[in-house]
Amino acid sequence: MTVDQAGRVRRRRVFYVPGFDPFPPRRYRELYRREGVRQAEISGYRLALAPLSGEAGYGWRVDTSIGGEETHAQVTVLVWADLVQESMRGGVLTAYWLMLRTLWIFWSTGALVAMVRLRPGPMLSGLYPVAVLMVQALLAVLLGWGAGWLALLLSGSAALAVLAGLAMAYGVLALAQKIDNRLYAYYLLYDFAHTARHYGANPPALEERLAGFVAQIREALTQDWDEVLIVGHSSGAALAVSATADVLRAGLPPGAPPLALLTLGQAIPMQSFLPRADRLRSDLRALAAHHDLFWLDVSAPGDGACFGLSDPVAVSGVAPPDQRWPLVISAAFSQSLKPETWKRLRRRFMRLHIQYLSAFDAPRDYDYFQITAGPRTLAARYQGRKPSPSRDARPLSPHTSMAPR
Structure with a gap:
């Protein structure tokens, strides 16, 4: 592990959990390639992507040069598209x-x-x-x-x-x-x-798939990476939360690299507000005060397909007294996109929902590609950052029971 006191990263392992998407994971590589190159041109850095051969699952590597620092990232898509297709x-x-x-x-x-x-x-x-x-x-x-x-x-x-x-x-x-x-x-x-099928509980097939995700993440934590980053988008945010919670419950291996969680455009209350979502609510509470984690939640009020700027732990009614996570911030679509881009996208709600994974015309402090392939850990990048003033932490869930884990 080569991460230094400033949180610099030369090698990063990224696990990406898609939302409810029946399409094969190749589309995420192509999206990353297209939008990453565009963001690099806008922001003045270099980004190159190549497929990985012999990789279990589906993934790609990214090499960046940002501010004179070279970084290598390996991205793996944690696939559950087949379960989506079945449903x-x-x-x-x-x-x-x-x-x-x-x-x-x-x-x-x-x-x-x-x-x-x-x-x-x-x-x-x-x-x-x-x-x-x-x-x-x-x-x-x-x-x-x-x-x-x-x-x-x-x-x-x-x-x-x-x-x-x-x-x-x-x-x-x-x-x-x-x-x-x-x-x-x-x-x-x-x-x-x-x-809703199981009133908020994960079906057995999905729990089995989650166990496989956890095994891959735990293996990466035993290897020579400077950061292991788990990213969950949309409905995949809940799966990313549960996978991260299971990893931490098992305990981090000695000398493990920093572990970070990034949730984007999350729809967690859609599940956590249901009566049998005990597992998810337990996972949310387990992560909320954990010291071996940095958790950033990014959303935007203009995204009608997510619960924008809602603290998923607090609104689910399971926040512990010493809650630390997540740090809830806005992607500020209306300020980070040109007026003409914002006007074009704001009525295309499905396209707007994947803007978190795309290039911004004038990025503020959120750049998906620097987060996943740049030279700083998530914790270092957002050290001292305050949550959005519009963060909603009202405990509104009608169900707050939690399963023992």
């Missing part, structure tokens, strides 16, 4: 059943009301798929009725008319599902449904 299987009728069930779970448990009190924006995102699917259902009924009426006029058969109407209605709904890559209604529905 998204099913036809149109299954999707409508999931919509009703998910709405009932969030409403009946009190989580929906609590999340609306916390941040209305993400809940509007959650109601968006409901509105879209209901409009699609209404359109399907109208077109189905028209097709049935026309079949009745042409054939005089009521049975044929019913069949024609049902076929038309189902065809409309199936087509809407097929072209959802433009609307994201089904995608958002499946995201909420996956979280």
Whole structure:
């Protein structure tokens, strides 16, 4: 380990946990390559990326030269896209059943009301798929009725008319599902449904995958790195929290490099406010006062797909008296992007949600690429940084039970 008193890093290991994303991890390498080069040009440093061969899982290496200091980083994506794909299987009728069930779970448990009190924006995102699917259902009924009426006029058969109407209605709904890559209604529905399926508990397959993540991180902590950084984005932030908590519960190996956690655009209350999220709430509390960790949480009020500037520990009602983490700061989209860029992105809510992983026109103190591949540890970079004045720490979760870990 070569980290010095100033928190300088020559070699860093990064573990990235994606959000609820069914696509293969290659897209994250391409995003990092494209946006990293652009950020380096804007900010005046050098960044080069290359794929890793023979690496377990999926990853790449990054070499940077910033302020005359050379840094090497190795990034590994902790993949759970296959589990996401599995949860998204099913036809149109299954999707409508999931919509009703998910709405009932969030409403009946009190989580929906609590999340609306916390941040209305993400809940509007959650109601968006409901509105879209209901409009699609209404359109399907109208077109189905028209097709049935026309079949009745042409054939005089009521049975044929019913069949024609049902076929038309189902065809409309199936087509809407097929072209959802433009609307994201089904995608958002499946995201909420996956979280609510077990009332906030992780399904067994996900717990098994988490155990694999923890094993990879623990192995890295025995190696010659100057920092091990765990990054969780969106729904992946909760998984990153649980993986980090399990690593720390097992104890850091002797001489382990500094361990840091970075959560971006987190949606943790969507899970931690549910009654059976005991494991996640325990993990949040375990990290909140830990001395062997630096935890930075970055979000933005303009991001309607996250709980912007909400302290995930405090709002979940599990903050210990000596809470230290996370340090909650704003990515300040409206100030870090040119006015024309901000105007273009602010209505593209899915694109805006990945801005944390992208280049900024005028970055302030948040630069994803310097954090993951630059010459300073996360703790050194944000030493003395105060939390955002707009940080929300109100304990709003209707459920605060914690599982013994």
